[in-house]
Amino acid sequence: MNIISQIGDTPLIYLKEVSELTSCDIYGKAEFLNPGLSVKDRAALSIIENAERRGDLKKGGTIVEGTAGNTGIGIALVANAKGYNVKIIIPDTQSQEKFDTLIALGVELIKVPAVPFSDPNNYQHVARRIAEEEIKTNPNGAIFADQWNNLDNMMAHYTTTGPEILSQTNNQVDGFICSVGTGGTLSGVSRYLREKKTDIQIGIADPKGAAMYNFFQNNRVEPSSGNSISEGIGLGRVTPIIEEIDKVDYCYSIKDSDALHYIYNLVKNEGIILGGSSAINIAGAVNLAKDMGKGKTIVTILCDHGSRYQSKIYNQKFLAEKDLPIPEWLKN
Numbered sequence: 060m061n062i063i064s065q066i067g068d069t070p071l072i073y074l075k076e077v078s079e080l081t082s083c084d085i086y087g088k089a090e091f092l093n094p095g096l097s098v099k100d101r102a103a104l105s106i107i108e109n110a111e112r113r114g115d116l117k118k119g120g121t122i123v124e125g126t127a128g129n130t131g132i133g134i135a136l137v138a139n140a141k142g143y144n145v146k147i148i149i150p151d152t153q154s155q156e157k158f159d160t161l162i163a164l165g166v167e168l169i170k171v172p173a174v175p176f177s178d179p180n181n182y183q184h185v186a187r188r189i190a191e192e193e194i195k196t197n198p199n200g201a202i203f204a205d206q207w208n209n210l211d212n213m214m215a216h217y218t219t220t221g222p223e224i225l226s227q228t229n230n231q232v233d234g235f236i237c238s239v240g241t242g243g244t245l246s247g248v249s250r251y252l253r254e255k256k257t258d259i260q261i262g263i264a265d266p267k268g269a270a271m272y273n274f275f276q277n278n279r280v281e282p283s284s285g286n287s288i289s290e291g292i293g294l295g296r297v298t299p300i301i302e303e304i305d306k307v308d309y310c311y312s313i314k315d316s317d318a319l320h321y322i323y324n325l326v327k328n329e330g331i332i333l334g335g336s337s338a339i340n341i342a343g344a345v346n347l348a349k350d351m352g353k354g355k356t357i358v359t360i361l362c363d364h365g366s367r368y369q370s371k372i373y374n375q376k377f378l379a380e381k382d383l384p385i386p387e388w389l390k391n
């Protein structure tokens with residue numbers, strides 16, 4: 060057994076409060092229990108093993124990626140276990156906990172100012188340029204993981220997350236909903252479930268300021284108003300992975316202040332500590348349950364562990380600065 064074999068096959072957790080609230084059975088796929096504490100371990104493993112299979116990555120080679128953090132952590136743990144080097148390009152606004160984990164894993168960490176995707180200095184463009192240079196010059200070879208465009212990301216969820224959800228619900232799943240960072244999870248899971256259950260209903264839970272709500276609801280690539288403190292989600296453009304999604308049945312644009320209380324209640328009443336994107340997902344699952352009606356089985360994704368955000372959504376000062384509700388037990 061090695062650590063890589065512990066990626067995936069995560070439990071499906073019954074979410075009591077929101078199930079009772081909606082008279083549906085709402086389950087969360089516990090991706091925060093992956094070894095890197097997030098859903099992105101699956102994408103990292105798929106991208107690396109497919110590159111190996113194609114012969115693009117050989118022992119001692121380097122993997123370059125632009126990431127909000129979790130993909131980098133997933134890549135680093137798989138790479139360390141397999142003998143590759145890692146270069147991570149990350150916006151400097153991500154949580155200190157993610158930087159610390161990447162540093163602990165021994166990656167080369169390149170922090171860049173957070174600028175919009177339209178700016179050539181956006182971390183994703185910087186990562187591509189560094190990867191192109193590395194591919195040209197590294198004698199041991201290199202790859203650009205390229206999670207937004209690389210369909211191996213989506214395939215991780217088509218071949219693992221989707222089948223696990225179907226079997227863990229005994230084929231009884233009626234609805235699936237999640238947010239979009241790259242869209243790998245939504246695209247891969249929804250494609251698999253649609254193939255196996257023609258009446259499955261697919262939802263998207265989009266944070267404020269992202270463009271996927273308008274894209275799937277109104278066929279316009281336009282950001283919703285407002286913004287979100289959630290990390291790892293909120294896509295502003297249509298990528299090859301998004302193009303793979305042929306239809307979304309229910310679209311929701313979700314405010315942080317309408318979502319965070321779900322994860323605080325999960326901490327206090329159900330013993331689960333999650334990050335902010337899981338809050339958006341659970342709020343989406345509640346909306347989907349209400350719209351589909353009582354008695355349905357709805358699944359969403361519990362994307363990453365809350366320990367990644369102790370200095371943010373579990374910190375009174377941060378919440379006060381952002382004018383967000385502060386849970387009682389975090390007040391002092």
Ligand code: PMP
Pocket residue numbers: 097098099127129130238239240241242243244245290291292334336337362363
């Ligand atoms: N939540 C978190 C915390 C993430 O880091 C990511 C990935 N960036 C997602 C959700 C979204 O996953 P995907 O890239 O598969 O859309």
